[in-house]
Every structure is written in structure tokens, then in C-alpha cells.
Amino acid sequence: MARGYRNAKRHLSHAHEEEKESFWVSYTDLMSGLLVIFALVLMVAMFNMQSTFEESKAAIAEKEEALKKQNQMIEDIVGVKTRIIKELVKAFKDSNLNMEVDQQTGAIRFSGGVFFDTNSSEVSATGQQYLEQFIPVYMGILLSDQFRGEVSQIIVEGHTDTAGGYLYNLKLSQDRALSVVQKISAPEFPNFPHRDQLSTVITANGRSFSVPIKNKDGQIDAEKSRRVEFKFRLKDDEVLDKIQDMVKENAK
Numbered sequence: 001m002a003r004g005y006r007n008a009k010r011h012l013s014h015a016h017e018e019e020k021e022s023f024w025v026s027y028t029d030l031m032s033g034l035l036v037i038f039a040l041v042l043m044v045a046m047f048n049m050q051s052t053f054e055e056s057k058a059a060i061a062e063k064e065e066a067l068k069k070q071n072q073m074i075e076d077i078v079g080v081k082t083r084i085i086k087e088l089v090k091a092f093k094d095s096n097l098n099m100e101v102d103q104q105t106g107a108i109r110f111s112g113g114v115f116f117d118t119n120s121s122e123v124s125a126t127g128q129q130y131l132e133q134f135i136p137v138y139m140g141i142l143l144s145d146q147f148r149g150e151v152s153q154i155i156v157e158g159h160t161d162t163a164g165g166y167l168y169n170l171k172l173s174q175d176r177a178l179s180v181v182q183k184i185s186a187p188e189f190p191n192f193p194h195r196d197q198l199s200t201v202i203t204a205n206g207r208s209f210s211v212p213i214k215n216k217d218g219q220i221d222a223e224k225s226r227r228v229e230f231k232f233r234l235k236d237d238e239v240l241d242k243i244q245d246m247v248k249e250n251a252k
Contacts, residue, residue: 080147080150080234080236081106081234083146083147084106084141084142084147084150084232085101085103085105085106087141088101088106088108088138088141089101089103091137091138091141092108092137095133097110097130097133097134098110098111098114098130099111099114099134105231106231106232107229107230107231108134108138108229108230108231109227109228109229110130110227110228110229110230111223111224111226111227112159112160112176112225112226112227112228113223113226114126114127114130114228115127115130115131115176115180115228116176116179119172121172121175121176121178121179122179123179123180123183127180127183128183131180131183131184131189132189132190135184135189135192136190136192136193138230139154139192139193139194139195139198140192140193140194142154142232143193143194143197143198143201144193144194148194148197149235150234150235150236151201151232151233151234151235152201152233152234152235153201153202153203153232153233154198154201154202154203154230154231154232154233155202155203155204155205155229155230155231155232155233156177156180156181156202156203156204156205156228156229156230157173157177157204157205157206157207157228157229157230157231158172158173158174158175158176158177158180158204158205158206158207158228159173159207159208159209159211159212159225159226159227159228159229160172160173160208160209160225160226161209161212161220161222161223161225161226162209162212162220162222162225163222166208166209166210167208169208169209170206170207170208171206172206172208173206173207173208174204174205174206175206176206176228177204177205177206177228178204180204180228181202181203181204184198185198185199185202209225212225213225213227
């Protein structure tokens with residue numbers, strides 16, 4: 001009987017060991033499975049991170065390339081404008097004409113009294129003489145082979161002082177600008193270089209007293225505010241305006 005008890009005990013012990021071994025095998029399989037799943041999740045996460053990183057690198061590279069092109073475009077536009085301004089300053093440096101050259105924009109400013117009498121939009125005899133001296137040189141530069149492909153507009157602008165109402169001065173300034181364009185476009189006006197191209201680029205604008213000129217004390221200088229200005233606009237100026245708008249938008 002004692003032998004039977006020992007056999008039964010050994011049998012129970014053996015069964016317990018098998019059960020214990022089976023438990024650890026199942027637990028190990030479970031952990032192995034979890035490790036495999038974890039490894040797969042980690043691989044997917046790393047792949048996604050790599051993809052995002054590559055996409056970020058590509059996006060950054062694309063932005064850098066766009067910025068480089070924008071900077072080059074700005075340099076080209078500024079370079080052309082700078083060359084035109086240098087030519088204008090050089091050409092009129094020793095001129096006896098009553099005029100100023102804005103070395104920032106290239107605008108050329110004539111005192112209003114040069115071309116017109118008070119409240120008049122008819123070009124005076126003195127104004128006629130000034131135009132006959134000025135126009136051949138000015139158009140010879142802007143419409144030259146060097147710059148004609150870059151210039152989109154030549155603008156004649158009329159400006160007044162603040163005496164009188166805005167609308168009255170708006171009409172007066174428009175009439176004065178138009179009178180200058182009509183004068184230099186008239187058949188009897190002396191010939192000048194590239195005259196046949198003038199009608200494709202020239203325009204006349206009136207600004208009333210919306211852009212006055214002020215003295216050092218910040219007061220409006222009525223004499224200087226009454227003026228006629230000759231300006232030019234480059235074909236790429238529109239592109240430059242868009243770039244500046246983009247820069248402002250990105251800065252917000």
C-alpha cells in the first residue's frame with residue numbers, strides 16, 4: 001500500500017511538472033507574440049517617421065528653391081531699375097532744365113510752373129521748350145534696345161496743390177498730364193528716338209493733391225506739390241508686387 005501511495009504521489013508530481021511546463025511554454029509563446037507585434041508596430045512607426053522626414057526634407061528643399069528663384073528675380077528687377085536710374089542721372093546731371101531725378105524710383109519731377117500757368121492745362125511756350133529738350137533724351141534711354149524689353153509703361157502724372165476741391169484738382173491734374181502726352185505725340189513735335197513705340201507704352205494719370213510734397217517741417221510745400229512727373233514701370237514690377245505680397249502674408 002505504501003508503494004501505491006508513492007506511485008500515486010510521483011504521478012501527481014509528474015503531472016504538476018507537466019502542467020507547470022505547459023504554463024511557461026504558453027506564457028513564453030504569448031510574450032513572443034507580443035514582442036513580434038511590438039516589433040511590427042515599431043517598424044511601421046519608424047517607416048512613417050522616415051516617410052514624414054523625407055517629405056519634410058522635400059518640402060523644405062522645394063521652399064528653398066522657390067525662395068532662391070524669388071531672390072534672383074528681385075535682384076534682376078532691382079538691377080534693371082538701378083541701371084536705368086544711373087543712365088537717367090548721368091544724362092541729366094548737367095542739364096539746365098528745372099527738374100529733379102528721384103534716385104530711388106527713377107521718377108523725374110518738373111515744377112508745375114514750368115509747363116502750365118495757374119489753373120491752366122495748356123502747355124506753355126516754356127513747357128514746350130522743356131519737352132523738346134527732355135523727351136529725346138528720356139525716350140532715348142527708356143526705349144533703347146537695352147531697356148525696351150523691360151519697360152511696360154511710361155507714365156506722365158499731373159499733381160496739384162491743395163487749393164480748391166479734390167475733384168476740381170483731379171480733373172486739372174488729369175488734363176495737364178494728358179496735355180503733355182498730346183503735345184509730345186503731336187505730328188509737329190520734333191522727332192525723337194523710338195517715337196513709333198511711344199503709343200504702346202505711354203499713359204497719362206492725374207493725382208489731384210493726393211500725393212503732396214512736404215518740407216522738412218512736415219508742412220505741404222505748395223510750389224513743389226504743383227508738378228508733372230515722368231515715371232516708368234517695368235514688366236516684372238507686377239511680379240515683384242506679388243512676391244512682396246507673399247512675403248507679407250508669410251510674415252503674419
